[in-house]
Amino acid sequence: MQWETVIGLEIHTQLATQSKIFSGSSTRFGAAPNTQACAVDLGLPGVLPVLNREAVRLAVRFGKAIDAELAERSVFARKNYFYPDLPKGYQISQYEFPIVGEGRVEIVLDDGTVHEIGVTRAHLEEDAGKSLHEDYQGSTGIDLNRAGTPLLEIVSEPDMRSAAQAVAYAKKVHQIVRWIGISDGNMQEGSFRVDANVSVRPAGQTTFGTRAEIKNVNSFRFLERAIQFEVERQIDLITAGGKVVQETRLYDPDRDETRTMRVKEEANDYRYFPDPDLLPVQLDAAFIAAAIADLPELPDAMRERFQADYGLADYDANLLTAGRELAAFFEAVAQGSGAPKLAANWIGGELTAALNKSGLEIGASPVTADQLAGLIRRIQDGTISGKIAKQVFEALWNDGGDADQVIAEQGLKQITDSGAIESLIDSIIAANQDQVAQYRAGKEKVFGFFVGQVMKQSQGKANPQQVNDLLKQKLLA
Amino acid sequence: MALDRSDVEKIAHLARLAVAPADCDRYAHDLSNILDLVARMDAVDTTGVEPMAHPLHMTQRLRPDLATEPDQRDRFQAIAPQTDAGLYLVPKVIE
Numbered sequence: 087m088q089w090e091t092v093i094g095l096e097i098h099t100q101l102a103t104q105s106k107i108f109s110g111s112s113t114r115f116g117a118a119p120n121t122q123a124c125a126v127d128l129g130l131p132g133v134l135p136v137l138n139r140e141a142v143r144l145a146v147r148f149g150k151a152i153d154a155e156l157a158e159r160s161v162f163a164r165k166n167y168f169y170p171d172l173p174k175g176y177q178i179s180q181y182e183f184p185i186v187g188e189g190r191v192e193i194v195l196d197d198g199t200v201h202e203i204g205v206t207r208a209h210l211e212e213d214a215g216k217s218l219h220e221d222y223q224g225s226t227g228i229d230l231n232r233a234g235t236p237l238l239e240i241v242s243e244p245d246m247r248s249a250a251q252a253v254a255y256a257k258k259v260h261q262i263v264r265w266i267g268i269s270d271g272n273m274q275e276g277s278f279r280v281d282a283n284v285s286v287r288p289a290g291q292t293t294f295g296t297r298a299e300i301k302n303v304n305s306f307r308f309l310e311r312a313i314q315f316e317v318e319r320q321i322d323l324i325t326a327g328g329k330v331v332q333e334t335r336l337y338d339p340d341r342d343e344t345r346t347m348r349v350k351e352e353a354n355d356y357r358y359f360p361d362p363d364l365l366p367v368q369l370d371a372a373f374i375a376a377a378i379a380d381l382p383e384l385p386d387a388m389r390e391r392f393q394a395d396y397g398l399a400d401y402d403a404n405l406l407t408a409g410r411e412l413a414a415f416f417e418a419v420a421q422g423s424g425a426p427k428l429a430a431n432w433i434g435g436e437l438t439a440a441l442n443k444s445g446l447e448i449g450a451s452p453v454t455a456d457q458l459a460g461l462i463r464r465i466q467d468g469t470i471s472g473k474i475a476k477q478v479f480e481a482l483w484n485d486g487g488d489a490d491q492v493i494a495e496q497g498l499k500q501i502t503d504s505g506a507i508e509s510l511i512d513s514i515i516a517a518n519q520d521q522v523a524q525y526r527a528g529k530e531k532v533f534g535f536f537v538g539q540v541m542k543q544s545q546g547k548a549n550p551q552q553v554n555d556l557l558k559q560k561l562l563a
Numbered sequence: 564m565a566l567d568r569s570d571v572e573k574i575a576h577l578a579r580l581a582v583a584p585a586d587c588d589r590y591a592h593d594l595s596n597i598l599d600l601v602a603r604m605d606a607v608d609t610t611g612v613e614p615m616a617h618p619l620h621m622t623q624r625l626r627p628d629l630a631t632e633p634d635q636r637d638r639f640q641a642i643a644p645q646t647d648a649g650l651y652l653v654p655k656v657i658e
Contacts, residue, residue: 103628110631119649120640124632128639140628161616168579170653175579183616217656227650355577360616368622 087325088289091317092297093252093282094244097259098237099269100213100277101144107212107236108135108178115275123215123230129173134363137162141236142367144268145185145210146377148238151266151384152205154189156374162210162364165356170228171215179239181358184209185367186238191262192386193254194404203255204243213237232276238268244283244294249313253306256280260306265385265410273304280309284316285330295320296330300337300344312337316344388413396426405434412448415455422459425466432458436479453482461489474498474546501548504556507540510548511560514539525561536561564598566591 106113109126126133149156163181186208193201215230240259246252260278263269271278285297300316303309320330335344385407392403406416416433420426465475470493481492493499501507515522525532540553571590575582645652
């Protein structure tokens with residue numbers, strides 16, 4: 087039987103605020119336990135939450151970025167459940183009236199196909215604390231520093247049909263939240279957490295199968311594997327005559343499997359009701375206008391512009407708009423060098439490889455956009471060959487300076503004087519008569535030997551095209 | 564809408580309320596009466612009426628994003644039953 091996979095994602099992204107959503111505690115990551123948990127975060131009697139303006143502003147920016155409806159009036163609600171890292175016994179969230187309504191995100195898969203994924207809603211809520219189960223015999227340690235950190239929960243439609251689509255969507259949302267500066271998106275620190283609702287159904291069936299929810303996957307690779315495992319598990323189960331149970335499952339990367347976390351006895355019985363401690367949030371036109379005034383050009387728009395203005399291929403345009411800093415770097419190099427395609431090749435090739443090798447982000451690149459543009463100008467005007475350029479790049483990376491300096495100091499200027507190249511070729515031909523005979527007898531592979539000799543003796547500086555042309559002339563003469 | 568004993572037990576459990584078994588039937592009766600009243604209100608045509616989320620006709624005041632709270636962990640933990648290395652300790656929770 088043919089099976090169809092149906093996936094919806096819930097993404098929790100921590101908003102980049104200084105203080106918590108309802109209190110003045112700091113949100114800085116990594117502080118000593120409970121040093122950033124005040125009376126409000128602890129849920130002590132008599133405290134009242136006061137909403138952080140910045141959290142609202144960042145949610146509005148996200149709504150605008152995914153072309154969503156913004157709710158003029160949104161309402162905070164209490165989601166009731168008991169867990170020690172939730173001191174109040176309820177989480178303040180939004181339920182019937184979220185701040186961000188329906189929107190959409192476009193994804194491009196590796197095969198070039200474009201899919202639009204619907205976003206059902208995005209709502210503001212507070213994070214819970216952290217439970218540490220390992221270190222205490224018979225007890226659980228609770229750190230409430232994270233309690234009250236502002237989250238934007240982004241809920242998608244069940245629009246994805248494969249693990250690859252789900253990963254592409256998650257990556258796209260990750261790109262957007264970082265791009266518009268609403269979250270650092272740090273997955274290791276839990277700033278971007280993904281829950282996947284996964285179900286399968288026979289191809290052609292219109293109703294959904296029973297879904298399982300995979301919780302808190304903290305990398306894109308694990309997300310893909312967790313979904314793949316879960317899909318196989320469900321198909322095997324159904325094929326063997328079993329039934330999928332609606333439950334929460336955890337992905338274990340060490341064993342590459344999902345397993346039951348809890349079968350909720352009272353699933354979704356959170357008894358939401360409007361939080362009487364908080365008034366409805368009113369968004370007026372001025373607030374929205376101010377929140378989105380400095381929204382940068384979005385990645386999709388920029389990708390299209392790169393293709394139109396710089397003649398970049400899909401692949402390059404996609405790659406170079408992966409992040410804002412990278413995109414800005416590319417634009418600076420493209421404009422500084424006047425050679426956008428070369429700029430794209432160098433950034434996607436040499437520079438990225440060097441950054442990866444050193445574990446650096448583009449913002450910390452030892453070679454600046456100016457330096458790289460200077461280098462590319464010299465390739466473009468024929469001063470150096472592409473091969474020598476790599477040598478110059480290495481010098482710039484290690485020792486700084488600018489390309490012209492390096493070329494002058496190391497004497498790397500390309501030899502384009504055909505007289506000089508000719509005399510070099512003449513001496514090589516004279517010294518290698520055997521190979522000349524072989525070549526003339528039809529052994530064309532020997533040509534490479536001559537090219538190698540010329541490049542070697544010119545220390546790589548002879549213009550490769552001229553070497554080719556002149557060699558052919560002389561060998562056939 | 565009528566609630567029975569088992570509904571009361573379930574709600575009490577969700578809210579972690581200890582309701583004496585002897586009281587369950589009375590609660591079921593009283594709560595059912597409240598729901599009946601709500602059902603009567605439900606019959607009113609409320610087309611075009613915005614659901615009320617709060618009795619005050621005001622909107623939420625927003626606070627500037629400033630970290631203003633000092634660390635008072637020692638004072639908070641002085642009233643906690645059990646702490647260690649800055650953590651609050653609670654009976655073991657198994658996920």
